Amino acid sequence: MKTLLHIAFLFSVSIAMGQTGLFNNGNLQVHNNANLGLHTNFINNASFEQTTGLVGFYGNNAIQVSGSFSPTLWDTEIMSLSNVFLQNPVLVQNNVNFIDGNFLTPVNNQAVYLNFMESGFFSGESNASKITGFAAVNDRDVFSFPVGDQQQLRPLTLNSQSTTPLAICAYFFENPSNPSSILENFDTEEKVNTIGTVSDREFWIIQSDVPAQVTISWNPRSALGTIPNATVESIIIVGWLKSANEWTIIGNSAFSGDITQGFITSETFVPSDYAAITFGTIPLPRDTFAVNNPTLGNYFLSPNGDGINDFWIIDGLEESPNNSVRIFNRYGQKVFEQLNYTNEFRGIANTGTMIPNQSAGLPEGVYFYLVTLDDLELEYSGFLFLDN
Template structure:
């Protein structure tokens, strides 16, 4: 941390009566190698863009930055236990040094942010010091936003196809369906059929008018393992479409990790088309049934009226009401067919040449079945032994 010049009074600076703090009404400058340490509120109502030194925020109290004109700083740093709350954007041309404390922004005002200008960068970001709210970047194609919530740093990396004039980003450790810090909500049940589940733990807002990929990560607090039937391979990037008001798949170009921690890189998309992005899973009903039922097995049928094995019952068929069942004899002749089967087969043919012998029923022996589950896009084959 540089040596600071603590200013009590400057001819170019006056103090507001109604609001305690340093009030700039014009001509305030911080020259090269000069340092200004703020332990109080800063109200900026004039151009403040000739700084080439350091303006830092320090102390144990909350520091409020407000005013009608965003100050443009060369270097800044934060070592403020009470945090720095921005009601007015701060523009940084060079370095932001995160030591301790957060830059907080209004979460319902996306155009108030800590802005890393053309060559702006940052150092020292951590769980204890970051942007809690919106950060922005100008004229960059790759940038990692040092955003998070009060407890954790949860960065997002934006990799744009070309230079983006302005991109903004914020992180929310909140349920997208019912966030507490923004007015919008993104119902997790409003989603395209290709999405299985959507996390209820966190989301990001990222806005840019240039197509880009994003990299986001998860950790143990993300609790992706709590998503029903989730696996690391099933995680996908999803976004709340502004045009259709539902979650849609953005998709993955790369993924690494397990359900405890990992990262994912999205496919290329236009960030400003989406109000929020987060983690989802691929749909699991089909996969779940297939995993639990690698085969339907072989069956024994004895339709003799004793109440045991008189019908051919296929367990789990209710998972796919739209189905078809076909049975063939050992010569490959079809002897039974039923669309939307509900346990009708009792050993009697309903199709083919053997249908004429319905009263006697099919002869005992081994039969071959083909079951198609249209809803789950699955097909099963196996054997059925008929005993008389």
Template sequence: MKSFLHISFLLVASFAMAQGLYNSGNLVVHASGNLGLHTNLINHATFDQTEGLVGFYGTNQLQVSGTVPATLWDMEIFVSDQIELVNTLNVRNNLNFISGDVSSPKDNPLVYLNFLDQGFFTGEDDTAKIIGFAAVNNRSFFAFPVGDRSLLRPLTLTSEGTAPLSICAYFFENPSSPSSLSTTFDVEQKVRNIGTVSDREFWIVDSDVPAKVTIGWNPRSGLGLIPNATAESVIVVGWNKAANQWTVIGNTAVSGDINQGFVTSETFVPSDYAAITFGTIPLPTDTFAVENPTLGNYFLSPNGDGINDFLIIDGLEESPNNLLSIYNRYGQKVFEKVNYTNDFRGMANTGTMILNQEQGLAEGVYFYLVSLLDLQLQYTGFIFLDR
């Protein structure tokens, strides 16, 4: 249960003005001291705490501004509305959310609530979170407590190494026409192996260190409205800055159902992408696919238990003159078969992967292309290979 801390305060070499607490130099909170603010904080000089607590309280919206970012040791929030950041605010130790949000400009990723090397938070929920940009320093793992006015929509970043700076924000806005940004990310501008890109929400996450992200969807996300979509068809997609379109980031783990669940991406470099959101694999649209609803995506677990050991494409016998090609997430062809007869079981037969054939292909997501030459039809989709 969240606790309310009774506060007292000590001010040194600072003075309060009508518009708030104005720090012009040497503001200090000692180890046993607690500074409770029911007004704005205007910081124009060094305020770098290594001990003590600064709390924000009251029924009005408060603001943190000034020319110098303040650095707090412990921070507490118990407000009815929110705290607006006009300048970056740093937390060295613990941020305790009791009630109320911290907001920063959604169109300015240079202003954020920043968790320094050992900084952490407690008490986040739908009523207490960060709206706008959050940041973290020198971490390889962090769960950003971001969201919008209504819901907490966290993003977990798992990096391959220590990232000096990672930032994140959540937008419950259509990427094609976001109200908070001047840039747009057209959900129809995508590579062909993406079926649908979410038009409900997106995240911005920035880091130069390769990482995976985990994001969750809920009924508000609207993935259940996509025809024939399943949880297994959900992938993470990103607006690729170089390609200027949505491309596949992938899917290494999924849990839940199409109305509520979580997905973990493949490894990627976040700074290569301007935005990320949910996508689905392509859905078949012609008669052959409608009559064969499994065509589109497959789950393969070649472990010898007799269940999903082989890639079986129902109805392929209708076009015996066919060609199956399978590619890994780097676009390398790992399998090809003319007149495929349901015999792929996770082993490569072409490309450099054939050198490790005795080990089989690594688990993960693969892209396939089926050409039905007699019917002049082509189908694409994903294979989820589980070892």
């Protein structure tokens, strides 16, 4: 029996509004591992579910995939220099071969994506050929999304605790505070106080209802080295928590590289709880001060004019110019208070009504202090021994 082969090639029709393309109204089929090469728009208005064969996108002109039905392809490939624009989802059961050009999706519509079904995979992804917009995966627990922007491939690997029915992902080389391609914005200044800086260079959107870890990477274009005091050890994954409308720490389980290039794996979280994720840093000045100064200790003050311990010096206070210092006597009465302290205390009270002849100086004894470092969000307490 003769092999039945249906091939459509360079088949184009016109409609009143000037749209050209290959229309499927129910009669289009690809049989017995045949190849269908599309050099024009594909308008799919009927069921199109291929279980064999390849439907590829080729040529130098932009191609749009649209219609009232989402096509299901077995294999597909792209060699289209002007890209392929998806106006509705395209489902792939087997292989996507990236050669040249990008699959583009509307980034303001997360329901349109190139969808890798349960056994779908891909090959050949590169800076020149990838998904610019949303990619999706069905019924998988581990998957690396071949997403990026027009210039670079910026993949995200999802490692779910169990099979996720649907996960979607996209990458944006844009400032989260003011992205140009989506309607939402994620102000990098709206963050919990345990975050130092949120990257203003790039972000990912990853959505899945199953707890998972993600792995993302940075490169010279990420410019993490321009963040003040940033080191590779200070980099963390942060996410815009939908319920709080602010950036919070997702956390890290592994990282490798240097400040110029590397990768990081998050702690387990539920991706759909977050509208976006990117890189942040822990506030190093605060952490460094806290580590180096678990307490400020106790102090000895002898303001007798001999040049030794004449006034109270708190080492490292320059790291928090916004601060406050309070001193109390053994009865709990506040005898000294100073905002933005710069070593002014010389044993003389500046507040309180229970201290007679304040200009003569406080009596000898033990005093209790509270030091609040507003810039570092730290508070210390201890004792000060006054000897006249």
